[in-house]
Amino acid sequence: MSQVCLPAGREYSPVQIQIPSGACDSHVHVFGPFAKYPLSTERSYTPGEYSASDFLVHLNQIGFSKGVLVTASVCGTNNGAILQALGEYPEHFRGVVVPEPSVSDAELDQWHELGVRGARFNLLKINGQSLYKNGVGLEVLKSLAPKMRERGWHAQIWIHAPDLCELGAELLALGIPLVIDHMGRMNTSRGIQNPGFQYLCELLKEGLAWVKISGADRIGTKTEQYLDVDPFAMALLESNIQRVVWGSDWPHINYFDPTLLPNDGDLVNLLGRWLPAQADLEQVLVKNPKLLYGF
Numbered sequence: 001m002s003q004v005c006l007p008a009g010r011e012y013s014p015v016q017i018q019i020p021s022g023a024c025d026s027h028v029h030v031f032g033p034f035a036k037y038p039l040s041t042e043r044s045y046t047p048g049e050y051s052a053s054d055f056l057v058h059l060n061q062i063g064f065s066k067g068v069l070v071t072a073s074v075c076g077t078n079n080g081a082i083l084q085a086l087g088e089y090p091e092h093f094r095g096v097v098v099p100e101p102s103v104s105d106a107e108l109d110q111w112h113e114l115g116v117r118g119a120r121f122n123l124l125k126i127n128g129q130s131l132y133k134n135g136v137g138l139e140v141l142k143s144l145a146p147k148m149r150e151r152g153w154h155a156q157i158w159i160h161a162p163d164l165c166e167l168g169a170e171l172l173a174l175g176i177p178l179v180i181d182h183m184g185r186m187n188t189s190r191g192i193q194n195p196g197f198q199y200l201c202e203l204l205k206e207g208l209a210w211v212k213i214s215g216a217d218r219i220g221t222k223t224e225q226y227l228d229v230d231p232f233a234m235a236l237l238e239s240n241i242q243r244v245v246w247g248s249d250w251p252h253i254n255y256f257d258p259t260l261l262p263n264d265g266d267l268v269n270l271l272g273r274w275l276p277a278q279a280d281l282e283q284v285l286v287k288n289p290k291l292l293y294g295f
Contacts, residue, residue, distance in 0.1 A: 002074075004046045006261055008251030012061045013265030017272040019063035020282040024289035026068045027181070027214045027247025030055055030081045037084075040076035047074060047253045052085035052093070058250050059092075062268045064285075068293055070120055070156070071098040072253060077136065079111075086114040094293040096120050096156050101140045108147055117293045118154040119144065123167065124185060138170070145174040154179050154210070154292065161186050162196035164203075172208060179292070182215030182249070183236060188228040192235045204239035210292060211236050213284075214247035216270055217262035226270060233274045241280060245288050246271065 031039070032049030039046065052069075059067055069082040079097040086095050095116040099108075121141045141155055148155065154177035159167070161184025171178055184200050192198070203209035213233045220229035237244055248264050255261045275281045289295060 002043050002046045003256055005048065005253050006255045006258060007048055008050070008058075009261055009263055011263060013263050013269065015063055015265055016269050017281065018278060019268075020278070020286050022066060022290075022295075023064040023285040024066040024068065024245070024293070024295065025059060025062070025064050025248050025250070026245040026289050026293070027070055027212055028055055028058070028067055028250045029072045029253060030069055030085050031072070031075070032081060037075070037078055037080035039074045040078070043074040043076075045074060045254045047072070047251070050251050052088050055085070055250070056089070056092070058248070058264065062248070062264055066092055066094075066289065066295055068094050068096060068247065068289070070096045073098075073122060074253070083111065083114055083116075086116070090115055094295065098122075098136055099140070099144060101136070101143055103144070105147065108151060112151050112153075116153070118156050118179065119148060120156040120158060120181075123157060123159040123163065138167070141171075142174065145176055149174075149176050152294075156181060158182075158185075160184065160196070161200050162190070162194060164196045164199050168199060168203065177292075178203070178209040179245075180209055180211045182218055183211060183213055183229075183232050185215065186219055186232055188219055188221075188232065192231050197232070197235075201235055201239040204236060204243050207240065207243060210243045210245065210288075212245055212247050213237070213274070214249050216267060217249070217252070217260070222260060222262065225266070229270070230273060233270070237274060237280075237284075241283055242288065244284050245292060246284055 030050050031047050071079045077098050077100045082095045096118040156179045158181045216226045216229040220226035
């Protein structure tokens with residue numbers, strides 16, 4: 001049986017930066033109700049139920065108004081929770097799904113109408129071992145790429161940056177936009193000179209990929225205010241600020257130690273270190289999501 005995750009934190013540190021109007025939290029998850037949208041039987045962890053209205057409360061807490069819902073690995077290819085949320089709040093949300101290889105054109109068109117703008121593919125391995133169960137991989141991406149291209153969708157790639165050097169050419173050959181999750185899931189101890197991370201920076205410089213500067217809590221040290229993440233976020237922003245979006249990763253699934261669970265206010269305030277200029281903050285939180293997700 002998979003371990004039950006801690007509930008999302010209810011305490012938010014005060015947001016200390018001026019959030020621009022129309023700001024978008026570009027990476028979150030919703031779950032359930034499980035009676036209607038059950039989790040995958042085989043899964044790496046067990047989250048609680050979090051609805052679209054719960055997510056709106058989170059957005060209000062941090063001063064944002066828009067969000068991108070991403071189907072998490074524990075859902076398998078059941079995208080029902082985010083599709084329902086998209087139907088409920090079409091002006092506020094966009095979605096990234098995990099599709100079955102056999103998904104029909106009619107279903108893809110229906111999802112697009114609801115606000116789906118991409119599909120997520122799990123290529124994440126650490127030391128050659130898959131980190132999470134479920135998800136769909138490279139072969140499904142290859143088979144669906146033509147249909148995604150027709151609809152203007154992107155491929156959200158959950159990958160360890162050191163593996164990008166090996167897979168980059170194959171991914172680029174698909175001819176669809178690439179969005180790399182969570183700064184390439186780099187362990188900060190590897191340093192920004194890691195060849196895979198440098199390759200990610202080059203992709204950004206050439207306008208060949210996007211990246212989410214999310215997941216500071218996944219790669220950094222909470223007790224040090226995630227200062228070890230700063231060089232990575234800054235390197236990505238300096239590579240091409242027009243190809244960067246930010247996400248909180250709410251409700252912070254796969255956490256079991258309360259001392260490690262992040263505070264969403266603290267995560268938002270990291271942007272004050274990374275994006276001290278208001279124009280740059282607006283670029284990452286408003287203009288870039290508008291272009292990538294079609295708000």
